[in-house]
Amino acid sequence: MISETRPLARKRIILGITGGIAAYKAAFLLRELQKLDAEVRCIMTPSALRFLGKDTMSALSRQPVPVDVFPQDSDVAESWSRHIQWAEWADAMLIAPCTANTLAKIVHGLSDNMLTSTVLAARCPVMICPTMDGGMYEAPSTRRNRALAAEYGYHLIEPGHGYLASGLEDTGRLPEFPAIIDALEKLFPKQNGNAASQGALSGKRVLITAGPTREYADAVRFLSNPSTGKMGFAMAEAAMKLGAEVTLVHGRVALSPPKGAAAVPVVSAQDLFEAVKSRHEAHDVFILAAAVSDFRPANRASHKVKKEGAELLLKLEKTPDTLQWLGENKLPHQTLIGFAMETEELVKQASEKRKRKKADFMVGNTIGRPGTGFEADTNDVLLIGERQGQEFTLPLSGSKLSLSETILSTIFGSDGFRK
Secondary structure, three states: OOOOOOOOOOOEEEEEEOOOHHHHHHHHHHHHHHHOOOEEEEEEOHHHHHOOOHHHHHHHHOOOOOOOOOOOOOOOOOHHHHHHHHHHHOOEEEEEEEOHHHHHHHHOOOOOOHHHHHHHHOOOOEEEEEOOOHHHHOOHHHHHHHHHHHHOOOEEOOOEEEEOOOOOEEEEEOOOHHHHHHHHHOOOOOOOOOOHHHOOOOOOEEEEEEOEOOEEOOOOOEEOOOOOOHHHHHHHHHHHHOOOEEEEEEOOOOOOOOOOOEEEEOOOHHHHHHHHHHOHHHOOEEEEOOEOOOEEEOOOOOOOOOOOOOOOOOOEEEOOOHHHHHHHOOOOOOEEEEEEEEOOOHHHHHHHHHHHHOOOEEEEEEOOOOOOOOOOOEEEEEEEEEEOOEEEEEEEEEEHHHHHHHHHHHHHOOOOOOO
C-alpha cells in the first residue's frame, strides 16, 4: 500500500552513480528510496563499474542500467535516445556519489556517457552529492565547479566529514542517507489539498496533441486542414484541472497554451511523431486530438516552384501514424485516447479505428454540421470504449472545454473506467 503522504511516493528518481569508492553505498541508497515508495532507475558511469556491479543495480531497480550512449551489449534498446527518454521520465535526478570528474563534466556541458548526457537533457531538478578526497574537494577548480553548479540551478549537498578511503580524516564523505533523503524530499513540497492535487489525474503525466500539421510541397505551399487546436487545448486545460502534468504537442495555432502546460510546437506530421515517440516512456496518458495530415508530398522543393512550366501532378506519400505506433507500443499502465473525424457512418468508422489502432478510447465526431468540428467552440461527439468486455458508445455535446472535462471524468473519475 503506497502512502501518498510521503513526499517521494510515486516520484520517478534517476540515481546516478559515478566512479568513487562510495559507489558501493548506492545499492543501499536505492533500497532506502524504494522503501519510501519512489520509482528508481539507475545510470552508472564506466568508472563506477569498477566499484559496483551493473547487474546488482539492475536486479535491485528491476530496470536495465545504461552506462554508455552507444553500448556494445543489447540490454538497453534504442539506447542512443535513452538519455532523452529517461530525462523526460524523471521527476528528479540524484547523483550520489558524484566525483570531481563528473562534476566538472556537468558544469562544462560535456556528455561523453549516459549519465552526463541525461543530466544535460534533464528538465527536472538535479541533486548532486560531491564525494571525493578532501584535497580534491577544496581544490580551486572544484570550488569553482561547485559554484558554477549552484549558479546553473543544480542542488548540491555538502559532503560529510570523517575518515576517508585515502586514510585521511577530512571533508568529502558521501552524506548520510537521512540527509540525502531530506534534501531530496524538499524538492517535492507536500500537496496543499487543493482540488487539482486531489483530482482524478493527480500524479499522472498526460501528453496531448492538438492543432493541424503542415506538409510542405515547396518553400511556400503546403497541405493542411482548418484545425484551430481548440479541442486539444481544451483537453489540456481539463486534464490540468484534474491534477495532471500536461505536455502539449501542437501545430501552428493562434491559441496560447494553458498556463503550466509544457508546450512543444511542431510543424509536420513527422515532427509530431518524433516529439511523441521520444516522450513515450515518460507519460501515462496519451490524447491524440491533433488533425494530422495523412499524406505529404513525396518530393519537397527547397525553393518556390514557379507556375510557368510547373509539373501539375503532385505525388503523395503517407505520413507516420502516431496513433498506430502508440497502440502497438503501449505499456501496461498507459491509456491511449484517439480522435476520429468522419463524414459518414461515424459509429462504424470510429469503432473500427479504435480497434485497428489498439486505442483504449476513441472520440468521434462528424465533419460538416454547424457548431461542430473544425473552428467551432462547441462539438457533438461520441465516446467509444470498452467496459467488461463490451463496447459502449456514449453521446456527448457542449462546449469543447465542458466536453473535455466530461470525457476525462468519465474515463478516469471515481466511477469511471480507468483509475
